[in-house]
Amino acid sequence: MNKRVLALLMTGVMLAGVLTGCGGSSAGSNQSASNTEASADGEVTLKVFSNLPDRKNGQGLVEQMIIDDYMAENPNVKIEVEALDEEAYKTKFKAYAMDGMPDVVSIWGQPSFLDEVLDAGVLAELNEDDYKDYGFIAGSLEGFKKDGKLYGLPRNTDVQLIYYNQKMFDDNGWSVPTTYDELLKLVGDIKAAGIAPIAMDGGDGWPMATFLTDIMVKVAGTDYAKSVSDSVAAGNFDTPEFKQSVEVLKQLVDAGAFQTGYDAQDYGTAMNLFTNGQAAMFAMGSWECSMAKNEDIPEDIRTNIRAFTFPVIVGGKGGANDIAAWNGGGYAVAADSAVKDEAIKFLNYMYQPDKLSKYGWENGVGMSAQDQTSYLTGDETELQLSVMDMVKNATSVSGTPINDCGPATFKTVMESEIQGVSNGSESIDDFIKAIGEACK
Amino acid sequence: MRKLYSNKKVILSLVAPGLLVFICAILAPICLSVYYGFTDYSGMGTPKFIGLQNYVELFHDAAFGRSLFNSFLLALGFIFIQHPIAIVVAAVLDKIGGKAESFFRCVYFIPNVISVAVIAYLWKFIYNPDFGLLNNILHAFGVKESVNFLSQQTAIYAVLVVLIWHGFGWGMLIYYTGIKNIDPVLYEAAAVDGAGWWTTFFHVTLPLMKPVIQINVTMAIISALKQMETVYLLTGGGPANSTQFAANYLYQQAFKAFRYGYGNAIGVVFIALCVAVTVILNTVFKEKEV
Numbered sequence: 001m002n003k004r005v006l007a008l009l010m011t012g013v014m015l016a017g018v019l020t021g022c023g024g025s026s027a028g029s030n031q032s033a034s035n036t037e038a039s040a041d042g043e044v045t046l047k048v049f050s051n052l053p054d055r056k057n058g059q060g061l062v063e064q065m066i067i068d069d070y071m072a073e074n075p076n077v078k079i080e081v082e083a084l085d086e087e088a089y090k091t092k093f094k095a096y097a098m099d100g101m102p103d104v105v106s107i108w109g110q111p112s113f114l115d116e117v118l119d120a121g122v123l124a125e126l127n128e129d130d131y132k133d134y135g136f137i138a139g140s141l142e143g144f145k146k147d148g149k150l151y152g153l154p155r156n157t158d159v160q161l162i163y164y165n166q167k168m169f170d171d172n173g174w175s176v177p178t179t180y181d182e183l184l185k186l187v188g189d190i191k192a193a194g195i196a197p198i199a200m201d202g203g204d205g206w207p208m209a210t211f212l213t214d215i216m217v218k219v220a221g222t223d224y225a226k227s228v229s230d231s232v233a234a235g236n237f238d239t240p241e242f243k244q245s246v247e248v249l250k251q252l253v254d255a256g257a258f259q260t261g262y263d264a265q266d267y268g269t270a271m272n273l274f275t276n277g278q279a280a281m282f283a284m285g286s287w288e289c290s291m292a293k294n295e296d297i298p299e300d301i302r303t304n305i306r307a308f309t310f311p312v313i314v315g316g317k318g319g320a321n322d323i324a325a326w327n328g329g330g331y332a333v334a335a336d337s338a339v340k341d342e343a344i345k346f347l348n349y350m351y352q353p354d355k356l357s358k359y360g361w362e363n364g365v366g367m368s369a370q371d372q373t374s375y376l377t378g379d380e381t382e383l384q385l386s387v388m389d390m391v392k393n394a395t396s397v398s399g400t401p402i403n404d405c406g407p408a409t410f411k412t413v414m415e416s417e418i419q420g421v422s423n424g425s426e427s428i429d430d431f432i433k434a435i436g437e438a439c440k
Numbered sequence: 441m442r443k444l445y446s447n448k449k450v451i452l453s454l455v456a457p458g459l460l461v462f463i464c465a466i467l468a469p470i471c472l473s474v475y476y477g478f479t480d481y482s483g484m485g486t487p488k489f490i491g492l493q494n495y496v497e498l499f500h501d502a503a504f505g506r507s508l509f510n511s512f513l514l515a516l517g518f519i520f521i522q523h524p525i526a527i528v529v530a531a532v533l534d535k536i537g538g539k540a541e542s543f544f545r546c547v548y549f550i551p552n553v554i555s556v557a558v559i560a561y562l563w564k565f566i567y568n569p570d571f572g573l574l575n576n577i578l579h580a581f582g583v584k585e586s587v588n589f590l591s592q593q594t595a596i597y598a599v600l601v602v603l604i605w606h607g608f609g610w611g612m613l614i615y616y617t618g619i620k621n622i623d624p625v626l627y628e629a630a631a632v633d634g635a636g637w638w639t640t641f642f643h644v645t646l647p648l649m650k651p652v653i654q655i656n657v658t659m660a661i662i663s664a665l666k667q668m669e670t671v672y673l674l675t676g677g678g679p680a681n682s683t684q685f686a687a688n689y690l691y692q693q694a695f696k697a698f699r700y701g702y703g704n705a706i707g708v709v710f711i712a713l714c715v716a717v718t719v720i721l722n723t724v725f726k727e728k729e730v
Contacts, residue, residue, distance in 0.1 A: 094700075119482075120485035273570060361575075425679070
């Protein structure tokens with residue numbers, strides 16, 4: 001009898017262990033929910049979920065500076081930051097979408113990300129009239145709207161660039177190409193000198209897609225956005241302008257424009273090739289302008305980095321000042337935030353022109369989506385100034401890069417298949433067919 | 441005591457904890473996966489029931505086909521390259537004895553101790569066409585052109601080499617323990633009968649290792665199907681899906697392409713495949729034992 005009692009007791013203990021195991025997690029989630037609520041004495045905790053894990057450099061530093069400023073000015077507000085890099089960020093964003101978003105989150109104002117997010121209704125609507133005096137560049141808010149309502153604000157203006165090493169160009173007598181034919185010839189010359197012409201992060205897929213966007217802007221000119229959105233809507237990319245753009249990309253690869261094994265190399269490897277002087281050019285967005293201020297890069301390279309956009313293609317509709325640029329990343333507030341008012345207040349604080357724009361400019365992280373002309377300090381790098389001029393002199397800007405124009409499936413298929421079409425394992429027609437089908 | 445154990449309530453209470461864990465952690469998620477596999481759920485919002493559409497698409501999905509083919513290649517690589525070498529090395533180690541034995545045992549196991557992330561980046565650098573070790577060796581032998589080991593055509597073999605090399609230590613260690621468990625008397629008897637090293641290996645060691653080989657083969661096939669981390673870090677399944685594996689593809693679809701429903705359909709097929717393979721292997725090995 002005693003043994004029986006003992007056995008029952010033991011089982012009871014085991015069951016209790018299992019049950020508390022389950023109970024523990026639910027208690028945990030309760031706690032996280034109550035964390036975001038304002039307590040009685042006016043203490044507010046804001047949770048910021050960011051895609052900038054590096055808090056000591058570049059954009060992440062700027063974000064952290066603003067957060068510190070805000071906490072200093074509002075002693076009753078405590079801001080907790082959780083930061084993950086882009087891919088991990090997007091994964092966790094979805095998990096949060098299912099059981100409660102942090103109050104302020106990073107987002108991307110592009111259909112491939114925002115469509116699903118807005119359908120799920122997890123972001124709070126913002127009042128567009130609040131931002132009349134914030135100096136947002138015309139059209140920069142469009143990607144963050146749905147049915148005319150605003151759900152987020154853009155952080156940057158990104159320009160697709162080809163960075164080059166001015167000193168290396170001068171030493172070898174090379175000059176910046178003004179036409180596509182000149183670029184092809186330049187590629188040949190650089191290759192003959194035993195240097196990789198353009199460092200390309202082909203392992204990730206998206207940098208090649210943004211590069212293709214720049215090509216297509218030169219082929220289709222101001223028709224770019226309409227052509228792409230029509231193609232996405234119809235699930236058919238068999239248009240002359242798109243086909244020609246892919247052909248140009250293919251031709252460049254065949255001419256040896258990218259480093260050997262570009263289609264398997266990552267961001268850091270490609271960038272290192274350029275910053276170590278093993279590649280003459282580097283195809284990437286304007287957010288890498290901070291290379292010119294990065295002390296880790298040897299000085300004779302760092303100070304000689306300049307940039308140009310894809311040269312004009314003979315017969316193409318795009319001119320030299322039609323550029324591939326867009327307003328991608330940004331911030332939004334969670335719809336079910338318990339401290340929504342404070343969160344929107346903080347969001348607006350970040351976008352006061354003397355915060356994100358000013359700090360960003362001073363730290364050389366590239367251009368904000370707002371008017372920055374009043375923050376010129378006089379010690380900008382030449383690279384920064386030249387990119388600013390490109391935007392200022394632009395006759396048209398492309399908007400969303402091609403891979404982000406369609407649903408998320410289209411994005412993943414495109415970024416994978418573009419490796420195949422560029423390295424020749426897939427024909428251009430098959431590529432066009434595959435990405436068309438991914439839109440349906 | 442016997443009375444206690446024949447009480448149904450006691451039996452239930454003893455089985456319940458394990459059963460609960462199984463239901464909560466394995467069965468329920470699988471059932472949820474089956475459910476989501478029939479929907480177009482994006483991971484957010486409300487799922488819509490779409491019947492067998494995901495499975496129909498999966499059947500035509502070239503990337504998924506490629507990932508199964510790659511798993512198959514990897515399993516072949518494990519069974520016909522990694523394991524024969526592992527058995528021979530284990531047998532040789534067993535013969536060496538002394539300090540050398542423990543030294544080499546350690547050395548061969550080292551890759552398994554290093555984290556997968558380190559392994560993946562190590563090999564990324566070894567394969568790099570510009571500064572990689574392999575290309576530098578080739579250059580030293582007078583080859584001018586840099587070889588791109590991770591190209592569309594060769595990447596899968598480059599990945600197989602890494603995986604086979606990485607898993608080698610485990611296989612070898614299990615074989616080594618198996619060999620150590622063989623009664624030394626048998627070897628003495630063989631030696632008395634005048635059997636040489638190879639004869640002893642083929643007629644004494646190998647037959648007695650059969651159960652160990654069976655376990656190792658089953659584990660190799662399952663791990664070939666489950667392959668994810670190394671590929672994710674080394675190539676991300678690229679270029680153009682040429683090194684895609686099912687688990688990595690599942691991750692990409694569910695979490696990058698916002699296709700949670702489709703990802704779950706892949707998961708369901710994946711589970712079915714693993715179960716089928718295990719059942720088939722078990723029956724094959726059982727028949728042999730009889």
